[in-house]
Amino acid sequence: MLRMSGIVKSYGPTRVLEDVDLAVEAGEVMALMGENGAGKSTLVKILAGIEPADGGTISIDGATVSIRSPGHAQAAGIGYVAQELSIVESLSVAENVFLGDETLGFFRSAASLARRAKPYLARVGLDHIDPLSLAEEHSVAERQLVEIARLLSRKARIAILDEPTAALSETEIVRVKAAVRTLAAEGCAIIYVTHRMPEVFDLTQKVTVLRNGKSFPAVETAGLSIGDLIEAMLGRQLGQMFPPRAAHAGEEILRLDACRASGLKAPVSLSLRRGEILALAGQVGSGAGAVLRMLAGVTPIQSGSVTLEGSAYAPSGIAGSIARKVLYCSDDRKRDGIFAVRSVPENLSAPALSAVSRFGLLSPALEGEHVTRIARQFGLGERFLGRLAGNLSGGNQQKVALGKWIGLDPKILLVEEPTRGVDVGARSEIYNNLRNLADEGLSIIFASSDTQEVLGLADRIASFFHGELVRICNADDVTAESLTRDVTRASEAA
Amino acid sequence: MTSQDASQRAKFTIPKTAYGLIAILVLLVVASVTTPSFARVDNIFVVIRAASLTGIVAIGMSYITISGNLFALSASALGALLAVLFALLTAAFGFAAGLVLTLGLAVFCGLAQSLAISLIGNPIITTLAFGTVFRGLAALFSGNSILRIESEAALWLGTARPLGIPTQSWAFIIAALLSWFVIRHFKIGREIVLCGANPKAAVASGLRVGLVTAIACAALSIGVAIMAIMTVSQFSQAKADLFMGYDFDYIAAVLVGGIALRGGKGTPLQAALGAVLIALLQNFMLLHGLSAGVRMTIVGLLVIASISLFHILQGRGR
Structure with a gap:
């Protein structure tokens, strides 16, 4: 469904991505792994339109798309949940779910917004919270889930989650994983950036490893051992x-x-x-x-x-x-x-x-x-x-x-x-x-x-x-x- | 684009001070050619004198900007207060005592502001409030009347022309060179620049950020005191509404001089050149009979244009 090929990116004289390929199918969760500085965040930022690529092509469903701004990415059906959450704490949960959604028009009552937010919240396991409550009243994990509900509401076809569990405890991680599965079950292609091994083997079907700005061909998670994965991430050339x-x-x-x-x-x-x-x-x-x-x-x-x-x-x-x-x-x-x-x-x-x-x-x-x-x-x-x-x-x-x-x-x-x-x-x-x-x-x-x-x-x-x-x-x-x-x-x- | 291109280009970067000089030269040539009365000696004196007092305060203001504290909006009000105090003190204790005490009070006012800035963290809001306090005190101390002084020494300070150059301009030139030397060669000067360049890194490197803010505020206050003392000496009188509305002029000089808004870049010389440039432009427009409204509009546009220009140049250099 999504295919990125030959992606190149430099910051000044430092080349952070050289010739990176990545492909994800609908309904699939793909782990994107690599050491710090391997280029994971840069790659997903290019896909989300936050950073421009210096070269390479991105195609969705076989058609080449040009993504030069977060707006382009959104129009192409790409949703991005960054490491730093984009939840507005002083707004209600429902308003956060529909944040930046222009199809709703200018005039909308709080009640109708809450009613429309409910089903999305339910699907990420937040059916117990009041959509009209303020975002700041909720935990980091719940805010993370609100972001995923936002992806659902936008009917995102490709979702990028950049280390969604880095700041969460074990029990909270379980809830995020459930929400990710829901997202995948709806046919969304998911790129899941993480450092945590348990999540990779529990949640993802394929793994793409980046090392020093280069990508390795994706491998099936099921046929992979932890040892293989660690070796791919670390390399031996150092x-x-x-x-x-x-x-x-x-x-x-x-x-x-x-x-x-x-x-x-x-x-x-x-x-x-x-x-x-x-x-x-x-x-x-x-x-x-x-x-x-x-x-x-x-x-x-x-x-x-x-x-x-x-x-x-x-x-x-x-x-x-x-x-x-x-x-x-x-x-x-x-x-x-x-x-x-x-x-x-x-x-x-x-x-x-x-x-x-x-x-x-x-x-x-x-x-x-x-x-x-x-x-x-x-x-x-x-x-x-x-x-x-x-x-x-x-x-x-x-x-x-x-x-x-x-x-x-x-x-x-x-x-x-x-x-x-x-x-x-x-x-x-x-x-x-x-x-x-x-x-x-x-x-x-x-x-x-x-x-x-x-x-x-x-x-x-x-x-x-x-x-x-x-x-x-x-x-x-x-x-x-x-x-x-x-x-x-x-x-x-x- | 390879990294080599970037470094090649960086080598040909013109120093920021040069932009101000080039602009001044261009303006001088254009004005001399188009306006015969411009290049006359007495007119040049008028320009230099007009630039001098604003320039001295702009030099002080540049310390605030370079140290990373943006601007102080209390300079004109502090000037009025110090003018009133200088007049009162000179009337009571004589010129010399008035001079010394006024400078001392100026430093005190600067330190009080720096303490508040360090506590509140926002120089704009802090100095805006202090400005109101200073203006209020000026009205209070002067009883809203015109204070007159009679002192030969003060009159000399305000109107003499050693070597044919007005005292104000001597003060301006000395202040510019001295301030430049402090920023460039004193340990505290380097600390001011580094704190402005990156306050967090300055703290992490063990630099004295609080002291730097105090020195910057004191430097501005001394500049303001010189302006106040010279103005009172020149006209032998002081009142509470002196310098009203001048704050933008000081800030404009700093900005037109090309000192980075975010701090950590530039020298007081640039602020001095900025003041001269604006004074030249004002004088040129005046000779062409442009109305006050037009002159104001053009100076404002010049500030916007120069900030944009320096912003673009900076972005390209990165």
Whole structure:
């Protein structure tokens, strides 16, 4: 029914999709899988008309269609439920079901809208809620279901669900899955983006895997093992990009005892040694990032204690953690990691302005020295130094976001998703940089949803699922499969 | 389009300051050719003098914009208040004390505003409210009457022409160079630019965002104080409705100078050039006998055109 072929897309110099094919039949649920940064979201955004493709064709029922705006997509019968829901909280549930539906005309009474919304709500399992109640009174799962009811009301023939269950609990997921089945039973072709293994095997008939912007031919879910799927997602070509592990780690530098913070459902205890790289492995919302944010002083330590080099550590805000030389790189470098409209040198010296100035005046000599040192250490070529940080590729931006901290002689570096949106070549450089820093005595904790990266870079691995620490192992005792099982709850699908 | 094309093109980007200079030169040439009275020395003095006081405030305003706080809408009202206070203080304690105390009060008013901006988070609303407070206080302190001062020193400050150039223009030139130097070479200047470029990244990098807002507000207040003191000195009088309706002029100078609305880009020099450009245009239109309504319309359109132009240029550069 839907056929996308040869789809190509680049963001600036970074090619995110090259020659991607995807086909879905009516009444079929197709899982779209791949690691973070593989291009899943970009692909579905192209189909939904949010991003333009640079090349390739999209055809529906054999006829080529041109989708250049969300309006085109809707007219072609394509419905899209984004990761960030498009529910208007201050409107009623019924109004949300018919949001943007112009066929209803201007004048409609609340009662008639509610009456017309009822059947759609019933089909997604929301028959018990009052269509006139406000959307904000309902849970995230219920809002998700309202979005699916909206797809039903629009008679969408192709539905895209982008990680619909990422923020939901197990019981809520059951309801969403039921609604997806209803949608498929009505003859809708469904593209289902997810990271969760249980849903793939439970819900979908076929799987298309994306890896580094390339697609693999779709395979039947029934004939697939978890092992095959994990292998397809991870690939094997990345093996050479990781530096050797630390020969020996130093003494303990940081210890967490039964710590709780926002985003954690159970207390976390772990320790870190000098020169060690510890990975916190887990998907979005697993709690891996929450531990880093707590240590960085972004969110407060709610209970438990943290000891840094033998003394209590409880940073009040980011400035507090910087003062103790515990430095943090968030997962969103565009938001708070780089100054996009400023030059690379200005970015690199930003946290170290005191060190590069004398009597309140910036010293060009000191700043130049500082910047050159970081640039050399992080492999940022001379030709990048004149550019604005925002005009660099994702990989070089990440080098800037990480490198700016090096000048402060950190004790502990906290990195969330160290290579999100970074191309393969720059990844390998970043891994080597981090390992070199660790060999010089820096301790690093990184949170990542990238299995290969966790396995390749870390000395020890702590896996997280749904706000809880699953286990801590030496990296040598972990395989890609065992780790993927831990962070996706594959055990429940088997 | 490959990445190489993009970087090639980026190399030929003209610095933003140059646009303002080019526009000024074009206007100068056109005006000199078409309007004989334009290029006369005394007319040029009129233009520079007209640009100077607005320009000094625009330079201060550029600190607010570059630091990521958009604009302050309280500048004209603060000017009236400081003018009234300067007149009262000079009458009571003499010129020198009046000068120092007025500058001190200006800094205090700036810091009070920055504190409120940090708490409320919206500079527009905050300064709009402060503007009303300042104008109200100006009326209160002046008793709604014209305050006169008699001071030789003040008169010199308001009307002298060292080396043939009015004091106002000296102040303007010194303020422009000094402000540029602070933004470019001082540690706090770099902090102002970075906080404006990305406040979240600034916080994450341990920069002092609160202090930056305070410095920016204080810089604007000092600019306003200079305008107020010079105006009162020139005419030997102050009243509560001084500078009424001038706020757009300060903002227009910043915008025509091409300083990015979102902050983190541009230098105070651009605001200074913007002020000169608008003054030239005003004078040119005046010599051609255009009515006030036409002049206002054209300046407004110029602001819209320059914002659009810089927006397009910025989009292309990305």
